[in-house]
Amino acid sequence: MNIILLGPQGSGKGTQARMLSEKLGLVHVDVGAHLRNLSKNDQKLDKIINEIGALLPDKEVFAIVTKYLKEIAPDGRNILFDGYPRGIRQYNLMKNWLIKKGTKFDAAIYLDIKEKESVRRLSARRVCCQCGAIYNLITNLPPRKGYCACGGRLMQREDDKPRVIRKRLALYYQQTAPLVDFLTNEGILIRVDGEKPIEIVFQTILSRLGI
């Protein structure tokens, strides 16, 4: 079973990706993390992704992803696609590639979360300015208010401020909405309430997949 996992930041996508790939024996293909890794040794890629904040051309991402798949998911292992495809063209390129391999996309799970809840979760993140440890005022409290276990002061990163989060979310919705509609028409979209507790979200996904 090949699955696409979609959801904005704060939807718990990373957690569900780990749980699902473990339970279903899927190879978790985190394309965002892979691109960030590649960009560390590739100035051109780094500039596009991190400085300009732009998306790579569809064909270029496709080439990167298929090369990566050959490395980490050989022998037709089943895949959990995370952070890819992000648009209809990317979806079609990968769909055809899978068909040639005698397989297909079986489901696309969309973790639905309201902007307000997403902002609430993400803006609760705090980082230690000494050791870099990450806390969350909702899910992972520091030992002492405002301070890390190491004694360092906790700070809120610029990226975790509501104004910046809202901007990022708006971009995500704008990019992903057409794909979500398309996947609905393809008959493979499963929309799950991502605001529920982790275990409930997980069980809902499994039951919707018929597992």
Ligand SMILES: [Zn+2]
């Ligand atoms: Zn610390």
